[in-house]
Amino acid sequence: MSEGTVLRSLHRIESGILGDPDLSELYQEDKAAHGVTIFIPNWNHRPYLPRSVGSALRAVGHLEEAGFSAEVLVIDDASRDGSQKLLRSIQMLYGEAHLKTLFLKRNLGLPRLRNLALQVSRFRYVCMMDADNELVPDNLPLFLRSIIDTRAALLHGNLIDKQGEEVWRLRSGRVATMRLTIGNHIDAFALVDVWKLLRVGGYTTNTRLYAYEDWEMVLHLIAEEEKIVYVPAVMGYYYQTPGSMVQEAVQKTGPRIDPRSQSFHSDEAKTLMRRMFAQTGTREWDPVQVGHMYHPAVGFIEQL
Amino acid sequence: MSEHQLLIVHPSSGGIFYQELSRRLFTACKEELREEVALCSSRELRNMTTDRLSSATLAVVNPVECAATSNDSSGWCAATSSVRSAFFSKLALGYKRIMVLAEAVESKRYRQQFRVPVNFNALFDVGFVSQKEKHLFPDVSYCFVFDGPTKKEEQVIASLSTSKRHIPWALVGCQTPEHLKLVAALVDYGRYPEGFCYLQRPFDSGLSPTGLAAVLSKTNYYVWSSEDSFAHYESFRFIQALLAGAVPCKIDNSHSWDDFDIPGIFPSAQSFCAKVQEEDYWSMYSSAREFYTSKGSLAEHLEKALHLV
Numbered sequence: 001m002s003e004g005t006v007l008r009s010l011h012r013i014e015s016g017i018l019g020d021p022d023l024s025e026l027y028q029e030d031k032a033a034h035g036v037t038i039f040i041p042n043w044n045h046r047p048y049l050p051r052s053v054g055s056a057l058r059a060v061g062h063l064e065e066a067g068f069s070a071e072v073l074v075i076d077d078a079s080r081d082g083s084q085k086l087l088r089s090i091q092m093l094y095g096e097a098h099l100k101t102l103f104l105k106r107n108l109g110l111p112r113l114r115n116l117a118l119q120v121s122r123f124r125y126v127c128m129m130d131a132d133n134e135l136v137p138d139n140l141p142l143f144l145r146s147i148i149d150t151r152a153a154l155l156h157g158n159l160i161d162k163q164g165e166e167v168w169r170l171r172s173g174r175v176a177t178m179r180l181t182i183g184n185h186i187d188a189f190a191l192v193d194v195w196k197l198l199r200v201g202g203y204t205t206n207t208r209l210y211a212y213e214d215w216e217m218v219l220h221l222i223a224e225e226e227k228i229v230y231v232p233a234v235m236g237y238y239y240q241t242p243g244s245m246v247q248e249a250v251q252k253t254g255p256r257i258d259p260r261s262q263s264f265h266s267d268e269a270k271t272l273m274r275r276m277f278a279q280t281g282t283r284e285w286d287p288v289q290v291g292h293m294y295h296p297a298v299g300f301i302e303q304l
Numbered sequence: 305m306s307e308h309q310l311l312i313v314h315p316s317s318g319g320i321f322y323q324e325l326s327r328r329l330f331t332a333c334k335e336e337l338r339e340e341v342a343l344c345s346s347r348e349l350r351n352m353t354t355d356r357l358s359s360a361t362l363a364v365v366n367p368v369e370c371a372a373t374s375n376d377s378s379g380w381c382a383a384t385s386s387v388r389s390a391f392f393s394k395l396a397l398g399y400k401r402i403m404v405l406a407e408a409v410e411s412k413r414y415r416q417q418f419r420v421p422v423n424f425n426a427l428f429d430v431g432f433v434s435q436k437e438k439h440l441f442p443d444v445s446y447c448f449v450f451d452g453p454t455k456k457e458e459q460v461i462a463s464l465s466t467s468k469r470h471i472p473w474a475l476v477g478c479q480t481p482e483h484l485k486l487v488a489a490l491v492d493y494g495r496y497p498e499g500f501c502y503l504q505r506p507f508d509s510g511l512s513p514t515g516l517a518a519v520l521s522k523t524n525y526y527v528w529s530s531e532d533s534f535a536h537y538e539s540f541r542f543i544q545a546l547l548a549g550a551v552p553c554k555i556d557n558s559h560s561w562d563d564f565d566i567p568g569i570f571p572s573a574q575s576f577c578a579k580v581q582e583e584d585y586w587s588m589y590s591s592a593r594e595f596y597t598s599k600g601s602l603a604e605h606l607e608k609a610l611h612l613v
Contacts, residue, residue, distance in 0.1 A: 136491060136497050138497045138498060139497055139498055142498055158487075158501055158503075160484075160487070160488050160491065162488075167481075167484040167485055167487075167488045168484075169479065169484065170479060170484065170487070170501075170503055173479075173501075173502070173503060174504075174505070174508050175508075175509070179507070232500050232501055232502040233498060233499065233500060233501060234487065234491045234497060234499075234501060287507070289509070293502075293515075295471070295500060295519070295522075296470075297469075297470035297471050297522040298471075298518050298519055298522055299518075301511060301515045301518065301519060302511070302512040302514055302515035302518070303509040303510065303511055303512055303515060304320065304509045304510050304511070304512050
């Protein structure tokens, strides 16, 4: 039985989409190791696409200057706001050498979209973005070098969290500890090793964890003893915008900000995560550091 | 008072900052001043004999933190009130008592030191700028101690030469609104987005001293903003930068520093970036080094202050 069949049997990879003849031919089994696919999922985020796609395309230029290969992959999840038309215009402008666009006929939801991106990426490393995020283009080579050096499964950097012009906080700016079982502080906007994520089954599509699949992935990787690495440099910008997935989830389940993890979570998601990954409920484990801090100019950095 | 041993008392655990200051004071005294100097933790002081204490001048680095960490356990639990009382009772037995601080006079951390149940003969305020005019506790005489280099530090600083550094700037501290604005401004400015930025929140582990030194040894500019609203210069950051070959750069748009000759203070991130464009790293580093080594050593300043007690 092939690895793909095993994974599909775990209901992680969306077999229906992979079975679609148009998409299955895009599946890239051999992924080039010395490059990165910048993935932008889109669902009705047309106003934000020029910013996110523009920053990603500029990052491709910086990556090539640094000797890496790169592509931008935008998958539109059956938007109804005319995003497709805009994306086709961007595609016309930039050609197909660095920008690949895919348009789905029916809406799959973000976790399945992310799994699809893992499957169709040309490169071993994928920079996971949201359509309303913005990359700091100059810094992506630093993060790519770091994930190659450290062999991390997931590598995160600081995200400047903005509400309008105001800087609210830095997201993803701390090393992974077992406090992650209380709430997630590592945003989905991160660099991942496709091979390692596919090996653990990709993002969960369990509907009870909808909008928390990135949190589940981080804990799943930790449980599998994969390396989570934090690079203390700015990876990009996170904009608090109405209609973002987190905002919608927060509206549905009620916002709570946990003082220890500094993260939003719903009670149901938290209970599920604690049940899956912190079954003993032992509070002494919470500060245990499971991630690493790294900078390519310094190496692994010692903390107190 | 030279016939009495100088005992430098430091907090037994907790923040690295005051432990590091204690170690530097001890080194300075040992190198240049006197043989009869010793370093001890607040826990050790609590267990000391009356005879030894009565013949010693006690330089207590952050008395409040010393009392809070004087319990026997090395864990995170603060000392109980009875343990703290025992610590203060022992402290009262000293021949003379000096409080050593490096805080803004207006800060809560400074003011709370004067509520402890022990009288101090003097306060040594270690830093770059005297705060005598603002000191509000006349019962404890104020002595400013310039935070100069120890001999060993002077040698390290003198031995550094220009080298290729891969990190343009480093910002390490607490996640305050000022630091958030600063990091956004440095990244938005666009020329140097690849800086190192680690801003802690409560429950986060800080960088270890060796971790920070390793980062700064690859960094051109060590930048920071005040973590509160007071006009206070963080001399420890200046020293950390200089020892690792980085240029210390404080960004402060709330206060004027024109009357002081401390190099590397900028009113905004933009003015810092403009300066970096017009003057090279090594020239800025050399200015900072010259300022620091021209003011006299930590031992010289300590000696002057000790004569006043």
